[in-house]
Amino acid sequence: MHFKTPRTRIETLNALQYIPFCPEEKKPKVGQVFETLESTELFYKEYCTICGFTPRLATTKRIKGNELPNSFALRNVVCNRQDISRVRPIPRIDCRALVQFKYQENGTYIVTRFDEAHNHPLASPESTIFLKGNRKMTEVQKQFVTKVKVLKLGGVKAYRGWKELCGGYDNIGATEVDFKNFVRDIKTYISNFDAQMFVENLIEKKDTCSSFYFDFIVDENKCLAGVFWADPICIKNYIFVR
Structure with missing residues (x-):
């Protein structure tokens, strides 16, 4: 069962200002x-990182007659704890912090409103790296997870292993959940291409060993239905037994 944040508590919080x-x-x-919409996003994201909160897109109004993806006449960006909502890991408590960007006829965007006060404490400089908007796995970390997965190590163990390599959780720049989600994405990708990867592996073996033999068949849906392979030792043992 979920409960909304009590109205009396919201009123108390709104009386506070951070x-x-x-x-x-x-x-x-x-x-x-700002010259472009992208520049507004980069600027405000940096501001949020310095201040210690995560932004969330709230309101957008498109430019009439313009169907381009980044064509907004108005865009409101709020703190991710704005609005009252059901219980969640980070509950929304009607924080009023907001910035509003408005499109101008010359193609630029102008700040038409800026409310900087929050009704809740903000993240400390040391903990801003754990904010959702700042968490991101690097390519090196992804390669590490991919390699340790061969050893049948999941996201949790990969996360702890990387902590040992970089000297502490504060130096990772991502969370355990991020590592687990990446392992999940790998499994999803492999599940769609596992047969193709298996055949490609056999082809590589054939390229490195001319005596290696394999063959396979597919069904009417072009799905792998059967595979046979034999390395030089298997072939030699077969000849000997026969």
Whole structure:
């Protein structure tokens, strides 16, 4: 059973104000102009990282007659704890922090509203790396997980192993869940191409050993139905027994 955050608690929280510390040059200002929508996203994401909260896209209005993916007449970006919602790992408690970007006729975007006060404590500089928007597995980490999976190590053990390599959880830049999700994605990918990968492996063996033999058949749906293979030792043993 889920319960909504009590209204009395929301009213109490809204009476509080947490103004994040941020250098003035990194802080949005009403009237500030950006050349593209992408530049607004990069600027505000950096601001959120400095302040210690995760942004969430709230409201968008498209430009009439423009069907391009990034064509918005208005875009509101809020704290991810805005609105009242059911219980979740990070509950939404009607935080009012917000920035609004509006499209101008010359193709630029201007800040038309900026509310910087939050009704909840913000993440410390040391813990901002664990915010959802800042967590990201590097390519090196993904390669590491892929390799240790051959040893039948799952995401949890891969995460702990990487912690030992980098000197602590604070240096990973991703969470245990991120590692587990990547292992899940690998399994999903392999499940769609496992037969093809198996045949390609046999082809590689044939390329490295001319005496290696294999053959396979597929069914009417072009799915792998049967495989036969024999290495030089198997062939020699067969001749001897026969």
